[in-house]
Amino acid sequence: MAQVSSISNKQSPTAKSIILKISRFNPEHDESSGFMEFNVQYEKWTTVLEAILDVKKHFDHSVAVRYSCRQATCGSCGMIINGKPRLACFTKISELDSNVITVEPMNNFPVIRDLAVKFEKLFDSHQKIKPYLIRDDTELVSDEKEFLQTPEEVEQYIQFANCIKCGLCNSACPTMATDSSFVGPQALAQAYRYVADSRDKGKDSRLKIIDDSHGIWRCHFAGSCSQVCPKGVDPAMGIQLLRGYMLGFRS
Amino acid sequence: MRESTIMKIHYGTALAAVALVAVHILMRLTMNYAESLEYENVLANYKFVPYAIMLELILVLLAVHGFNGLRVILLELKQGRLYEKAVSYGCLVAMIGLIAYGSRTIIMTNMGMV
Numbered sequence: 001m002a003q004v005s006s007i008s009n010k011q012s013p014t015a016k017s018i019i020l021k022i023s024r025f026n027p028e029h030d031e032s033s034g035f036m037e038f039n040v041q042y043e044k045w046t047t048v049l050e051a052i053l054d055v056k057k058h059f060d061h062s063v064a065v066r067y068s069c070r071q072a073t074c075g076s077c078g079m080i081i082n083g084k085p086r087l088a089c090f091t092k093i094s095e096l097d098s099n100v101i102t103v104e105p106m107n108n109f110p111v112i113r114d115l116a117v118k119f120e121k122l123f124d125s126h127q128k129i130k131p132y133l134i135r136d137d138t139e140l141v142s143d144e145k146e147f148l149q150t151p152e153e154v155e156q157y158i159q160f161a162n163c164i165k166c167g168l169c170n171s172a173c174p175t176m177a178t179d180s181s182f183v184g185p186q187a188l189a190q191a192y193r194y195v196a197d198s199r200d201k202g203k204d205s206r207l208k209i210i211d212d213s214h215g216i217w218r219c220h221f222a223g224s225c226s227q228v229c230p231k232g233v234d235p236a237m238g239i240q241l242l243r244g245y246m247l248g249f250r251s
Numbered sequence: 252m253r254e255s256t257i258m259k260i261h262y263g264t265a266l267a268a269v270a271l272v273a274v275h276i277l278m279r280l281t282m283n284y285a286e287s288l289e290y291e292n293v294l295a296n297y298k299f300v301p302y303a304i305m306l307e308l309i310l311v312l313l314a315v316h317g318f319n320g321l322r323v324i325l326l327e328l329k330q331g332r333l334y335e336k337a338v339s340y341g342c343l344v345a346m347i348g349l350i351a352y353g354s355r356t357i358i359m360t361n362m363g364m365v
Contacts (some may be wrong), residue, residue, distance in 0.1 A: 181328075212254055213254050213335065247255070
């Protein structure tokens with residue numbers, strides 16, 4: 001499947017070039033994945049996503065890739081770039097310090113085609129842990145207009161509210177690679193985000209959901225999830241703090 | 252049983268086993284190490300009731316911790332309702348079997364039947 005394509009006319013005198021190896025796989029008619037190679041021009045600000053879109057524009061429009069915001073907000077363009085899960089829009093080619101850039105679909109996700117993967121399980125796990133505030137009263141019937149929090153109370157969970165559901169943590173997780181039923185670091189970190197929120201009253205029901213044979217106890221604290229998060233969330237820490245609630249060290 | 256209860260037992264048995272196995276190893280130092288492992292001295296250990304109780308406790312702690320660890324590893328290797336039930340009950344039965352066999356050895360030796 002390998003091929004090398006390149007544009008002969010250089011776009012800019014400062015542009016350099018790299019070989020972009022893109023994983024190609026269509027489950028409908030391919031038995032295994034292969035790589036196609038493209039010679040791509042880049043500037044020091046060019047991102048991997050821009051390079052892939054350049055390939056789609058000039059060489060092969062059939063390359064499947066999911067993307068949207070191009071600014072690390074939507075969490076759509078997660079993929080394995082040179083062996084590490086990263087957001088393609090948030091990774092500059094120049095910072096990879098390599099003449100060959102390999103892009104593959106994220107691990108631990110079923111492949112739709114090429115670089116696009118299915119997110120159903122991630123969203124199902126996220127939904128399962130009830131990612132919303134649970135309490136009997138609401139702002140509509142209460143005398144107060146809003147649920148007040150001190151800066152210290154906000155500090156308990158705010159880091160975890162930055163999750164963009166890109167799935168990079170689940171892709172890096174070694175437990176997810178073997179245990180297909182494992183709830184995953186993304187959902188566990190979000191469970192902590194709501195359990196630690198002083199406005200939330202659903203702690204017990206949430207802890208019950210993750211207290212399963214494929215729940216929080218299957219995390220081996222490899223810490224890979226925290227290393228790859230593009231938003232600085234530390235799911236590994238969230239999981240350990242959540243364990244503190246389950247073991248009775250936190251209330 | 253809830254998974255958190257099982258894991259509390261798992262962590263507790265690990266800590267207790269480390270403490271008791273440390274005592275067990277330190278007891279070898281009460282005399283020359285090779286001498287402490289001679290047949291008559293080993294039998295004497297079994298016949299000393301407090302020591303036999305400690306050996307029984309080590310057996311239970313290690314069996315519970317070890318077979319739960321095995322269960323966890325096997326659950327991570329493969330998934331499926333039937334498989335998971337077989338693994339859980341299989342490990343429980345194996346654990347009870349090992350404790351029963353080990354207890355039989357300790358009791359028989361303690362009572363001078365060996």
